[in-house]
Amino acid sequence: MIPAQFTKLMTELENLTDSQVRYIEKWLKGTDSTSQLISELEERMVEKPECPHCHSSLINRHGKVNKMQRYRCKNCGKTFVATTATPLARLRYKELWLDYIRCMLDSKVLRECAKECGINLKTSFRWRHRFLALPSTLKASRLEGIIEADETLFPYSEKGAKKLSRPPHKRGMKAQKRGRSKEDWVPVLTVRDRAKNTYEAILPDVTTETLHKELVGKLEKDSVLCSDGYKSYIALSEKNDLIHKRLDMAGGIKVIDKVFHIQNVNAYHSRLKLWIKRFHGVATKYLHHYLGWFRYMDTPENLNENRLFHIQQQLMGT
Template sequence: MVKEKSGFNNDKSNNRYTSKEDYYRNRKVECCPQCSSKAFSKHGFYNHIQRYKCSNCHKTFSNATSSLWSYSKKDIKLWNKFTKLTLEKKSLRFAAKKLKISLTTAFYWRHKILHSLTLQIKTEVLDGIVHAGKVFFKENFKGCRDIKSKEIKESKWNMWDLRNPRKSIWVFSAISDNNSMFATSVEPHIKMKFVKEKIFSRVDKKAYIVPYHQDGCVFSIAKEYNGERVIEVERDPRMLYLRRNIMGFIGIFRGIATKYLQRYLELYVLSNTKGASIYLKLMNEDLLKENNFIKTDIIRDSQGYIKDPR
């Protein structure tokens, strides 16, 4: 797996926000979170945070509404420290012990951050030379307590065992010369049309795709993109050893439940393409400006991979 130093400790911007009012002061509210109306007015302050009142539904809201840390009573410094530990891929137990929070709180905080990563609109286009491949993993039921099938409970983690009732999950990944990357988990035997329209839609039509892992689906897409062009390209280890890299990444967290796989893949992409400056930008700006709040009671209700709508 490709590793890089995060450089958090050397960047003073990590301590940019020291209070909640500083954190939310520059957050722009564009519409009412209840009815989406843009007709609203200022409605005083609460704990030094600006409040608003909607002229349409008459509901009140503030700069903190629908943000990542809505309803959290913890200190802003704890949020920043936890985000830093998450981006450094520290374990939940390590973060909980270091920050003196409960393991349950650490779990929900991590998935709030990972959920925010999946909500961000990916606008980067993969162009030039694009390395693409597909690998697969067996389902993981880590943390699941309602598995009724005895066969699934007792099955071993062996991808080659045909008696293993855990189904395979495909992961398509691609990385370009401009260091843009995606990794998307899908159900097995998905239609080629869906792969082209939903997964490889971010790849420029003029790009040259280098296929990996002897996969027929990726080779077919590469043939369509490349036409008669034949270019000798040095292999990218991030794609050449994709399965080993992802397994190493999963191993850091001692296994990942399949229903959370796509969330962690977003963190995997971030850690393999961006430097410390982008990490800090994410922590100080991107997680703040988006309406990325998710209730704790639906965090566990996740599919983890894309299904083909047949």
């Protein structure tokens, strides 16, 4: 290759996403035994075509799936790939999982994840929620010190459901004050201490009873709870032996004694809302998955290779 071409190639490589780079790394090395076995199986399919379902040798190429050649049997009409009916079929998927998780950590939408991993949209959807089920269970079990609490609203959505239980939203509807139009908005409570331990819950409402039920045993005694002073938080503080600092946003009291405020939680909500926009509205029944995903990503120490490896190990066991 002439030097100018090489320079051009290098420049183009800089535009690749992380998971594309990893794919190229793997491809250049070409040493992993699974892909070698797969290419051997694929070669064998060319040399000695055989349908794994009916053993007919009359087969046609039929597009690609999971980066593998797909075939269709002329005799029984079924489709298959070289690994069909071999123990490699499941392993091949598991290999792609790490790529898929990386795509998710890049906050890619379903279609992009599917394209990069060479899987179809249906599989992409299944995998997303399978992988998300894990981070959604990762939340702080205990908070202490200065604790900030606030809730934010998400529009109720039955996106993807075949039958709607109520008429769809009109465009341009704005958030109402809390406690009103309960069916249209879903309150999400975020409680975060200064060590960034974060607890989050989707609530049916923001009553004292609900807050108490959700947070019982999670807030260390004598901690300082900072809130916007909504009556449910006052009652919650009393019930749990917490010191309560009441901020009054509208009245201009945003910080008390320089340290008591809810600006971390509010900034967290802003980041969350901005991030979730890329999914163009998420179904309420999956909202906890997206919240967990963001919580996981918003903690930088979660994003190192070890944690990723740990997640993969847990998935391997499923």
